[in-house]
Every structure is written in C-alpha cells, then in structure tokens.
Amino acid sequence: GAAASSSAPAPTGGGAVSQWEALNSKLQAAGSSPEARKAAEKELLGVLQRLEPRRCAEIVERVHGMEHMRSNELLDAIARTTAPVIPRFGSPDLTRLTVTLERWALEAAAGSDEKTLRLSEELRAYFNAISTEVSLRLMDVGPGDLARISLSLASLGLAGARLFASVARAAVARSDRFAPNELVSLVLAFDKARFFQTSLFEALARCLRTNIKDVAPKDVIEGMRLLATCGISDKELGQAIGENLPRRATAMPAEDFCSLAWNFCALGLHHDRLFRAVFQALEDAASVGGESLCQLYEVHLVLDSEHKKEYAKYRMEAEAIQSLLEHYKENRKDCRRCAERHRSDIVSALKSLVEGIVHANHRTSTGLLVDVAACRKKSSADGYIHIDIDSALTVVRPLDQEDPAHASLVLDGSVAIRRRILQKHDLRLVTVREADWRGLGDSKEKRRHLRSLLASLGDVLE
Secondary structure: OOOOOOOOOOOOOOHHHHHHHHHHHHHHHHHHHHHHHHHHHHHHHHHHHHHHHHHHHHHHHHHHOOOHEEEEEEHHHHHHHHHHHHHHHHHHHHHHHHHHHHHEEEEEEOOOOOOOOOOOOOHHHHHHHHHHHHHHHHOOHHHHHHHHHHHHHHHHHOHHHHHHHHHHHHHHOOOHHOOHHHHHHHHHHHHHHHHHOHHHHHHHHHHHHHOOOOOOHHHHHHHHHHHHHOOOOOOOHHHHHHHHHHHOOOOHHHHHHHHHHHHHEEEEEEOOOHHHHHHHHHHOOOOHHHHHHHHHHHHHHHHHHHOOOOOOOOOOOOOHHHHHHHHHHOOOOOOOOHHHHHHHHHHHHOOOOOOOOEEEEEEEOOOOOEEEEEOOOOOOOOOOOEEEEEEOOOOOOOOOOOOOOHHHOOOOOOHHHHHHHHHOOOOOOOEEEEHHHHOOOOOOHHHHHHHHHHHHHHHOOO
16 A cells, blocks of 8 residues: 655555545445445545545545445535645646546536536636646646546536647647557547647647557547548558558448548548448448448548549449438438528528529538528529538637637538538539628628628629
8 A cells, every 4th residue: 555645744654554445445335324425525525635646536536436426516525625736746646537527527417407518616626727737737747648638628618729729739849759549639639629730630640650550440540530620631641541451450340441431531532442441341241320321422422523433443333322312311401500590691691682592401412411502493402502601610720820810710521521522513602601790780781791702603693
C-alpha cells in the first residue's frame, strides 16, 4: 500500500493503508441502508483532499463503479472537494479523475429528462479549473493524457476555443511524441467540439502515413473520418492505405470498409484496389448496417460520376442500386441543419423572386436532398435553382484564423460530398449563410440578398 504524499496531512505507513482499507470496506457496505451510505459519503469527502493524488483518483473511480453510491449530490460534492487540490495532481492521476467525473456527469445527464446537457455549478467549476490547469502546463501533460482530458471537455460541451487553440499548437510542436491512437483521440476531441486547426489535422495525416504498417485498422478508419470531416486530403496517405490496409484487415467488418471508402470519396481520393476490396467485403457480408448502406449509395454516386471507367468493372447491378436508393430515401428524410424558420423564410423570399414551384427539403433525381429548390413544374425531380443553408452544423470552426467573425468556413465533409455530387449532376446550387440571413432586416432586404446570391447562377431570375 502507498502512503499519503508528504505534502498531505494524512497518516503515513501502515496507518494510511489500514485507513484506506477501512474506507473501502465502508463504501462497499454502504448499500445496506441510507444511514450507512450517508456515513460513507461523509467519511469519503472528509478524506479526499488528504489522500495522495493516485489514491484520490482511484477511490473516486471505485465509488463511480458502485451503483449504490452514484448520486448527483455526491458527484457535485466530489467535484467541489477535489477542485481546490487539482494543482497537486500529476498528469495521469488528473486524467483518471477527470475522465471518471466526465463519465459520471454524462450518465447522470442520460438519466434525466433534459434534452440538453446541464451541468451543476460545482461540475462547471471543476472542469474550468481543469482547463486552467491544463493551459498552465500544456508542454508537461503526457500526450495520451492531453487527448483524454480534451475529449472529456469536448464531450461535456466545455471545449473553449482559446484552450483548444493552445492545445493544438502544443500538440503540433511535439507531434512526434504522440502514438497514432493518441493523436486520433486528440483530433476526435476537436471533432466533437466542431473545431479545426490545419497544422494539427495535417500532423494526424502525416502520423498515419508514417506509421501505416503498424496503426490498428480501427485507428486508420477513425483518423480518415476525422480528416474527411475537415477536407484534409493527403494523396500519399491514400496510396499507403490502399496498398497496406486491405491485406492487413481481412477480418474487418464490411461497415468499416464502407466507412473507409466513403472517407476516400469525401477527400477526393481514389485507389482502385481498395474500392474493389470494399465491394467484395460488402458482397461477402451476411448483412450490412443501415447507415453503411447510405454511405455506400453516396460512394456509388461519386464513383459513377468521377471514376466511371474504372468503376464499370465492378459496378453494382441496376437492381442493387435501385434498392440502395430506396433505402437512402427512407433513411435520409430531412437535410435541415438550420433553424426551420430560417429555411421557411428563404422559401418565402425565393417564391417572391421566381416563377414555378418552390419546395423546402427537396429531393433531387439523385436521391440527395437540398434545403430549398425552385422547379419549373410540380413533377420536376430537379429544379433550376437549388439552395443549401450553411449553419453551425454544416461547418467546423477554424482555430488558426485570427478573426473568427470573418474566418473562411470549413465545410463538414458530409455536406461537401453531397454538394459535390449535386454539382457533378449539373444542378445549379447556391448557399446561404444562416448567420448572414439572421442579420438581415425586412423582407425587402432579404430578397435583395437572395437575388445577389442567385446572380452567380446566370439568368435564373429572368
């Protein structure tokens, strides 16, 4: 047993061990009655600040694992008690404690009727203290610990742009110290927070490329998904994956192959052998998940429009394509990622500017949806004007541009691939920024703004 650290006024030697064991026993037995639980809670909170950091993190983790001890009130009390002693914690113990409290907070939120995550003042104070502490010792926190703490903050919606910009710079400066799975985890935190930093994402691509023969297939797939979200395309990485992964990942689920193919398409990458392996894996699979079938349909549309000659050799039968289209329609029923009132507003403005029929959430002949479309006839599958609305959910926020208000938007990969397919099918498309639309005044100003955007399509308003 380990004694308390010299800086903590707790018993040392055998006394600390026996105290530790006694507390463990009381916590285990606390489920016997409300009184026993209350007494155990009181003793736990009385000793937490005096335990050495390793023991503190361990006991909180154990308490979280005991269903009879897992209450919101105790979670808040632990957060309040441990926040003042955070500076004493080394990187691994701080990570262990933070991850435990994050999981506990998410479980508590999952059990409530609230639609949005609400954190108590005590939890907010704890995680604010964590953000402050991490920012003070960015270059000293271990790579894996930095990734896990960042992921905890992002999962709780507490990822501050300033902290994450600093985290990105620190990670890039010592990216060679990160194992591939650690760098994937760190970039996942940025993905959850809908942040993007060019150098960090490029470092991930470089790390995967350099270590491609040793990186676990699941990390390659997740890494490629993260790169696809922000459009960081690396042809050498695509080539390395195409050469190495299919023969290494023979037991990989068909869904993972499908995800990888979709990521390649989103990034504008192509490797014929990889795509053949994907279609073979899908053919051999007993069943394929619904989301993967939607991805497969988008993969088909990209290959059919951008790599027709190569794709012709293993193109799916017409019946299979039709079946995928029907599945896609059934599972992609609304493309809206903006406020409904803003989309309705744009429909009204467009109706006042054009002839014909104006639809919200229009399904094109490809099966893909657009926010708004103007069609010549009611029966037209494709319109002569298509409008997509950019919102906080269609873009990620770049952290490497000084003025966020005028930063160029980084389009989410799932939106970018859809728009690319629509344009490959010669559909005329413009985008409206929800933030711009929100700032417009009366309907006259909105019509003027929409008219100026539609001018890029040529003579559609004549």
